[in-house]
Amino acid sequence: MIRGTLLTLSLLLVATGCDRSNSAKPPRIETDPATSPAADKPPLALVDTAPKHADKPLLLKPARVFDGINTAPHEGWVVLVRGEKIEAAGPADQIKTPDDAQVINLPGMTLLPGLIEAHSHLFLHPYNETPWDDQVLRESPALRVARATNHARDSLLAGFTTLRDLGTEGAGDADVGMKQAIDQGIIIGPRLIVVTRAIVATGSYGPKGFAPHVRVPQGADEASGAEALRRVVREQIARGADWIKVYADYYWGPEREARPTFSLEELQVIVATARDAGRPVSAHATSHEGAKRATLAGVETVEHGDGGDAALFKLMAEKGVALCPTLAATEAIQQYRGWKKGADPEPPAVKSKRAAFKAALDSGVTIAAGSDVGVFSHGDEARELELMVDYGMKPADALRSATSVNAKVLHLNAKIGAVKPGLLADLIAVEGDPTREIAAVRRVKMVMKGGVVHRAPRP
Ligand SMILES: [Zn+2]
Numbered sequence: 001m002i003r004g005t006l007l008t009l010s011l012l013l014v015a016t017g018c019d020r021s022n023s024a025k026p027p028r029i030e031t032d033p034a035t036s037p038a039a040d041k042p043p044l045a046l047v048d049t050a051p052k053h054a055d056k057p058l059l060l061k062p063a064r065v066f067d068g069i070n071t072a073p074h075e076g077w078v079v080l081v082r083g084e085k086i087e088a089a090g091p092a093d094q095i096k097t098p099d100d101a102q103v104i105n106l107p108g109m110t111l112l113p114g115l116i117e118a119h120s121h122l123f124l125h126p127y128n129e130t131p132w133d134d135q136v137l138r139e140s141p142a143l144r145v146a147r148a149t150n151h152a153r154d155s156l157l158a159g160f161t162t163l164r165d166l167g168t169e170g171a172g173d174a175d176v177g178m179k180q181a182i183d184q185g186i187i188i189g190p191r192l193i194v195v196t197r198a199i200v201a202t203g204s205y206g207p208k209g210f211a212p213h214v215r216v217p218q219g220a221d222e223a224s225g226a227e228a229l230r231r232v233v234r235e236q237i238a239r240g241a242d243w244i245k246v247y248a249d250y251y252w253g254p255e256r257e258a259r260p261t262f263s264l265e266e267l268q269v270i271v272a273t274a275r276d277a278g279r280p281v282s283a284h285a286t287s288h289e290g291a292k293r294a295t296l297a298g299v300e301t302v303e304h305g306d307g308g309d310a311a312l313f314k315l316m317a318e319k320g321v322a323l324c325p326t327l328a329a330t331e332a333i334q335q336y337r338g339w340k341k342g343a344d345p346e347p348p349a350v351k352s353k354r355a356a357f358k359a360a361l362d363s364g365v366t367i368a369a370g371s372d373v374g375v376f377s378h379g380d381e382a383r384e385l386e387l388m389v390d391y392g393m394k395p396a397d398a399l400r401s402a403t404s405v406n407a408k409v410l411h412l413n414a415k416i417g418a419v420k421p422g423l424l425a426d427l428i429a430v431e432g433d434p435t436r437e438i439a440a441v442r443r444v445k446m447v448m449k450g451g452v453v454h455r456a457p458r459p
Contacts, residue, residue, distance in 0.1 A: 053451030057082040057101040062111035062429055068403035068418035071396035073435050079111060081425040084451040089419050106429045106457060109445055113417055114161025114426030116406035117381045119303055119324045119370030122148040123171040126376050128336045133207040136170035136219045144171045148178055152189025154379030157455050159428040159444040162191040164410055166245045166282060167198035170219040176240035188454055193410060195245040196236045197221040201261035204250045226269045233273040244274040248283040249290025258287040267297035288312055295321045301368060308356045313363035322366040322409045325357055327387040329372030357391045368409045369402035382441045395438040425451040
């Protein structure tokens with residue numbers, strides 16, 4: 001039922017709220033056929049004053065503000081939004097409210113920067129619904145785009161206003177079009193950073209296990225050797241990649257354990273080619289050696305890091321490489337394999353993930369909140385923040401990771417990631433105080449992206 005209401009609001013905002021044209025006056029709700037008759041619907045106070053973003057300034061009055069940087073929330077702060085940006089933030093008695101400001105009361109709620117997910121796959125859905133191989137080989141591009149459209153909406157309405165999507169896994173370059181559709185207001189979704197296809201070493205990836213003479217399309221872009229890698233990186237950039245994603249290792253050892261795929265020299269070629277074009281590189285690495293090579297080659301983030309120890313994380317910290325732990329994906333996969341969380345003892349993969357995360361925390365390496373969502377349901381990204389706290393991080397630090405830290409890791413800190421004048425108004429309000437109880441991030445009551453309200457509290 002709530003979903004129905006939200007969907008209606010979302011559609012309204014697409015129809016009337018995200019128009020990129022500079023029409024002087026926005027259409028009123030009543031004139032939109034999608035909303036007539038509107039009499040039996042809950043009041044949508046924000047919508048008819050919100051074209052691309054509200055004409056009038058918006059004054060947000062929560063119980064407190066978590067600014068994304070300081071660990072302690074500011075009680076009694078208000079935030080003034082004008083157009084797509086934050087104009088002012090501070091104690092209520094120090095912020096001058098413009099006469100024409102529209103007030104949004106957020107009683108009992110914490111206002112915080114829109115959450116940033118550093119590792120998602122919009123084109124995947126949970127593996128217990130459809131195994132990864134079947135998603136890559138049996139689902140049409142149109143089916144995958146249709147699902148991804150819903151995934152983008154679900155992530156945004158769950159408070160995640162930015163996603164770095166780390167590979168379409170068989171869906172080609174569809175992430176570039178998805179990003180354009182969101183930016184043009186055709187569909188709703190988070191700001192996207194896209195990589196097109198991940199780059200994998202020839203023969204290392206999947207789907208695999210077929211007869212040697214059968215050539216099976218791969219879930220990523222295969223290449224080997226300096227020249228081929230330069231070409232693949234350049235082609236991806238030409239198609240719209242914001243970052244380059246590479247698999248520094250994969251499960252292709254004799255016992256299907258993770259072994260390095262690319263040589264250090266090959267990884268260096270990838271990083272140098274991407275860097276020339278101003279693109280950072282992210283590396284999948286679950287083995288110690290894979291993560292070490294990626295770090296030495298100059299990637300900016302290591303994904304998963306399961307095989308990491310104190311020495312590796314210290315090296316990463318020294319080189320300014322961030323770790324994206326994807327705790328939620330590890331747990332989800334173990335659960336798909338039969339682990340009953342809470343009832344059964346923790347499987348070795350979860351135990352070692354806990355140990356690696358503790359070593360990472362102790363080492364001082366930058367931890368970028370990223371869940372690998374797609375392995376589990378979109379809209380459930382908060383799972384990673386809960387696990388980061390369960391595995392030993394303070395709630396406020398998990399929130400900083402998903403806001404100001406991720407903004408910096410993704411080179412977006414001049415635009416998003418904090419409640420600060422001049423930044424884009426990517427803001428969410430949640431019931432309760434997530435710095436005390438991290439699960440409060442699931443109780444999202446308001447979502448604003450670039451000053452446009454996509455989810456509003458009931459008046
Ligand atoms: Zn992933």
